[in-house]
Amino acid sequence: MSKQSEKLSDAALVTEIKHGDAEAMEEIVRRFSNKVYNLAFHLTRDASAAEEIMQEVFLTVLSKIHTLTNEAYFATWLYRVTTNASYGFLRKEKKFTEQTLIDDTNSEHSAVYDWSTLPDDVLLSEESSEVLRTAIDTLPDTMRTVVIMKDVEGLKNEDIAQTLGLTVPAVKSRLHRGRLVLREILSDYFRKYSDPSGDNV
Amino acid sequence: MNCKICSKLLQEYLENSISEELISELNTHLKECRRCRIFFRTYSLTVTLSQRIETPCCVSSEKIKELTSLLHERLFPK
Numbered sequence: 713m714s715k716q717s718e719k720l721s722d723a724a725l726v727t728e729i730k731h732g733d734a735e736a737m738e739e740i741v742r743r744f745s746n747k748v749y750n751l752a753f754h755l756t757r758d759a760s761a762a763e764e765i766m767q768e769v770f771l772t773v774l775s776k777i778h779t780l781t782n783e784a785y786f787a788t789w790l791y792r793v794t795t796n797a798s799y800g801f802l803r804k805e806k807k808f809t810e811q812t813l814i815d816d817t818n819s820e821h822s823a824v825y826d827w828s829t830l831p832d833d834v835l836l837s838e839e840s841s842e843v844l845r846t847a848i849d850t851l852p853d854t855m856r857t858v859v860i861m862k863d864v865e866g867l868k869n870e871d872i873a874q875t876l877g878l879t880v881p882a883v884k885s886r887l888h889r890g891r892l893v894l895r896e897i898l899s900d901y902f903r904k905y906s907d908p909s910g911d912n913v
Numbered sequence: 914m915n916c917k918i919c920s921k922l923l924q925e926y927l928e929n930s931i932s933e934e935l936i937s938e939l940n941t942h943l944k945e946c947r948r949c950r951i952f953f954r955t956y957s958l959t960v961t962l963s964q965r966i967e968t969p970c971c972v973s974s975e976k977i978k979e980l981t982s983l984l985h986e987r988l989f990p991k
């Protein structure tokens with residue numbers, strides 16, 4: 713495999729694919745397949761669905777590559793098709809949660825229990841990780857997608873905004889509200905480890 | 914700095930998008946205010962725990978091969 717394509721930017725690879733370069737296409741698959749798979753996996757929580765979605769996304773996007781006028785938007789286009797395909801799967805499986813109203817009026821400052829001082833084996837336990845994953849699942853769809861893209865997958869606010877057709881402030885506000893909900897759920901869960909004698913600070 | 918402003922700045926702080934001056938004001942408030950301090954720590958830790966969620970890695974190499982040959986057929990037919 714040529715070292716050439718490995719050095720090219722995403723946008724340059726897209727241009728090469730448009731010109732019929734099969735190596736560039738293979739490099740794009742190498743570069744993005746796990747990213748697309750991870751995003752689909754976290755959205756659907758289903759490994760085999762995530763593989764199918766990954767395949768479908770590349771087939772769709774690469775067969776329509778000529779319609780992409782700005783090559784720099786390739787990644788966010790890929791992510792948008794991925795989120796839509798994941799929503800489609802969830803809808804089919806009836807796991808698509810309608811936007812539920814989240815009451816975050818008292819979540820800003822409700823708990824004063826400081827669970828951040830708990831030992832790592834509690835904080836990083838398999839159980840606490842499952843609590844968090846389940847909590848993420850219960851968020852309304854856009855909020856959940858934003859939290860997964862930003863905190864779980866580490867994408868930039870600008871790319872998330874571009875992918876979801878939101879403004880950056882709208883992304884940030886959903887992210888913040890999502891984090892507040894997750895923090896509340898984690899606070900409730902970790903409370904069982906609090907010192908019954910009271911002050912844990 | 915009051916508690917309301919403090920909690921609003923938290924997200925921006927984690928994005929590294931507030932000035933040194935505001936950071937020092939924030940730190941002063943956090944030293945004095947236990948509620949905000951706890952809020953700050955647990956909010957940050959919530960983000961950290963989300964960042965540590967793992968994916969049961971990765972796409973199988975068979976799947977990649979299958980995809981690549983499908984793409985060759987469709988995009989670059991002989």
Ligand SMILES: [Zn+2]
Pocket residue numbers: 915916917919942946947948949950
């Ligand atoms: Zn305060």
